[in-house]
Amino acid sequence: MIHTQATQDVIRRLAVVGSGLAGLTAARKLVAAGVDVTLFEKSRGPGGRMASKRLTDPADSSADIGAQYFTIRNPAFLDFLTEHAGTGCWGQWDGRFRYQGADNGWQNMRPAERYVGIPRMSAITRALSAGLDVRTGVRIACLERDTDELWQLRDTEGAVHRGYDAVLLTPPPAQTVDLLNDSGLASLADDFNIQISRMQACWTVMAYFPDGAGADFEALMPNSRVLNWAANNSSKPGREDQGEWWVLHGDPDWSDAHTEADPDQVADRLVKEFRHFGAIEAMPGTVRVHRWLYARPKARTGPGQLWFERERIAIAGDWLDGGRVEGAFNSADSLVKRLASLGVLPDSP
Template sequence: MFNETFHKNHIRRIAIVGSGLAGLTAAIKLKQQGHDVTVFEKSRGPGGRLSAKRVDGGSVDMGAQYFTSRNPDFLPFLTEFAGEDSFATWNGQFGFQNKDGGWQAFPDEPRYVGTPRMTALSRALSVHANVVAETRIESLVRADQHWALCDINGKLVGEFDQVIITAPPAQARDLLARSDLPELAAKLDDAVSRVLPCWAVAVHFDENPWPRHNGMRCDHPALFWVANNSSKPGRKSASQEHNGAWWVLHANPEWTGRNVDASADRVTEELVAAFRELTGTTAVATQTVTHRWLYARSEGGASPGHLWFQEQAIGIAGDWLSGGRVEGAFDSACSLVAACADNQVSL
């Protein structure tokens, strides 16, 4: 049976699948309520799309490029649990490309980044959670009044009263389907169809090839976003000021879709050529790093904030349920935790 009433003061064992911002926020909020929470992460460390790759002289942000704070509770939460030194304002010049190829300024809004890399946020938040890394959850199995979680090797990793899934919608749907929950899995079909892929390439130049902007939303057949990663706060030490610049290039979903199975070498070659075409630079790339995001961001569809299946005691949270921005992951987790505590059903 899975329809037991959830009480704020009743300590429960809760499993969270995924240690991105939504998973870590939910873990911290639930721990504050006194619950016993375990976060399972398939990778070596937390982060989700708050991703960075190590490169010579530092790192580059391959996933989310920055975040905003329209929810007045978001920055205080980060300050309390990640620390005020874990993020800073990115005071860059940002351009938006018109259909005619001209540039206009982005809306004037504070933009923040993790320091010295985006993963600094998730690493700091994870200190406040019990994160079990390198553990991919394969299925949820009913066991009396609990959920038994099994990894890809069929090993039981624990029994829990409730499960919260914060993986991308395609992975969440697959997990539910493997857990003999087809009706719940079907509720994610539309969300899965709206998730867009993205090829990302980080490129180092000995000299900054485009000093006009630090970040640009492009209207280009191949490129969606390009940014001077080295312009972000905390990315360069005084000794590195003249060691060139790392730029991050994000392909648009259409181009990525056509080239989703292309080799990393070909993707790198074509996106660097597209960047040269966009900026007119003749600068030579000296180093590159490439990453393919199959689940980069969600576009359109409903934004209910979260999904909470009270009868099964399963919740789903993620930025794709709350507008798609980084901040949306925080909003989604907070709304799900509140729904669990108040016994609200949001199907």
């Protein structure tokens, strides 16, 4: 069927690539505006960098391997979480948070309300995804126009998902650029590259201390060129671990320089740094390693979101709005407001 211009002007069906906080926020708000939204997620479940890893050996627990906590500065973010995720799957994480000053002396981090998912960070995105059309285990390979000038998405298994007026891309910038190039949209990729900063890698180590690490703090940021962050994941609310799981994040520059390093050597180095700076005498019994190739933006500023009107392709993500968890919400929220202001949503005034 050939669509009329009026039908094409309004976004009635939209595909979202990625189901992290940005994708889920946009989906929730677009559905409320009368748009039929489908999310395509390459992983087994939603979450993006608000990810948690289940740890069944030696303890039946999990660890937050991406975002460690989030703060709320925008009241609209609080309202959104309360309305769409409820209040039972997230709460405040209190503890002793320390950092090493320029003189290498230890100082307490400034007081703040730090929030985490309960019983794991991914509980928030799972709650936000409830009732949405999220198709997991689907990796999108390219975007194509059909004979009606609608978007169809071809996945890596060869399946084609048809009939979308617009597409929202929420993967990290390098993956978004690859997808645009593979879709014959190199001009958008070139324009996109001008407006973004590079994402840095992050090695993450999960270290299990059966009898506890013996630390007198819950989180630590040392003056180290190797270790950027260490946190007692088991101290977060809702965790009922036997022993303690600690999450160690490598320094971004160090992680960038060692992306192809042997994981066992990475784990040894980060654990050594943690034990040194934290004055930890105990040795971990079990260690797990995860590598994030795209963890955080090198720069802390960005355009917020992008909308290519002629192609009807949008781009959103925390890396376009400062890199914080709340930035994912701000990016998606501002995108939906922009589309509403352009009059392309069914419920636009």
